[in-house]
Amino acid sequence: MTRQAYSFVRTLPPEPDRDLCVDRHYLLCASAGALRLEVQGQVWVLPPARAALIEAERLIRVSIPRPVTTASVLFDTAFTPPPPAPLTVFDLSPLARALLTECAAWGESDEPLAAYAETLFAALAAVTWRLAEQPSPVVVPAGRSPELRRALQLTEQRLGGELRFEDLAGEVGLTPRSLARRFEAEAGMTWRAVLRRLRVLRAIEELAADDTPVTTIAFTTGYASLSAFNAAFRDLTGRTPTEYRASFRP
Known part of the structure; x- marks a missing residue:
């Protein structure tokens, strides 16, 4: 059984539009470069120090105009409530950044999370879910x-x-x-x-x-x-x- 929540970092080359859909709630952050995300007829840009919260099973379109490094967290749908919207992009607070950095120590694994790690991921979810209630205004129609x-x-x-x-x-x-x-x-x-x-x-x-x-x-x-x-x-x-x-x- 995969952990209730886990973190990973990836560096991706430029890519044309592609569809993305995962079975967990997806917290996606750009640490270098920027991505474009499209869902329900709207387009967001995701630069560093911003995060995107994507609902589980939600099909989105992603494009990478230039190389980008991302830090991501996947949350089991039983671990957190649904996000406030299918996709939101918002500013990361200092607390959210610190929690994201701390959670990076726990990647995908069949081993359950220790109590300390579970508390950290729960805190990260609570903070970012709250931040997602104030999305970025930098959105354009598709x-x-x-x-x-x-x-x-x-x-x-x-x-x-x-x-x-x-x-x-x-x-x-x-x-x-x-x-x-x-x-x-x-x-x-x-x-x-x-x-x-x-x-x-x-x-x-x-x-x-x-x-x-x-x-x-x-x-x-x-x-x-x-x-x-x-x-x-x-x-x-x-x-x-x-x-x-x-x-x-x-």
């Missing part, structure tokens, strides 16, 4: 229809260049009015709002990847000035890009 998914793909490919909504509509075979309605119906927001979130999502991935200057990231994600980039980033995440990057390295 789209349901082929036209909207294509529009989102083209938008993301051209974040740093000239991008006109009218041209985008023509490329996906819709009138601007029809495409605008698709965004409202499937994404629940305008194309401009989605564009803003995609820029912040890309910026988070760039901040996690290396030490590229923040000014360079601002321009490559489509902002004409550092002040505009900082304002948009802070409005969505509550921090400046520099503060956000600093949180990756506690």
Whole structure:
């Protein structure tokens, strides 16, 4: 019988989209690099110092744009209650980080957990389940229809260049009015709002990847000035890009 909870660390190369489904509740943390996670028509980015809590038996789509190192914990469904949502991404608190580090000593095994280890995993679950009640706002829609998914793909490919909504509509075979309605119906927001979130999502991935200057990231994600980039980033995440990057390295 496999332990009620166990931890493991993996380093993964870049990978295209793939489906993932496990029979346990899954706490997934990136310690270096970033992943993208998609479920129920929404996409989250998972950089360092953040965690994703994924419900058991929940099919999610994972993509790895660059090499990433992850630290994960799997909880038996009888050991913890269900997570508050199928998938949530949230900031790790100092306590959660310390518990995650301590739990790393217990990997997959047929031997039962000692009382001390069981207490640690239970504490980690209690803390992260509570943190998951306040998910990250950095989420973007994935789209349901082929036209909207294509529009989102083209938008993301051209974040740093000239991008006109009218041209985008023509490329996906819709009138601007029809495409605008698709965004409202499937994404629940305008194309401009989605564009803003995609820029912040890309910026988070760039901040996690290396030490590229923040000014360079601002321009490559489509902002004409550092002040505009900082304002948009802070409005969505509550921090400046520099503060956000600093949180990756506690």
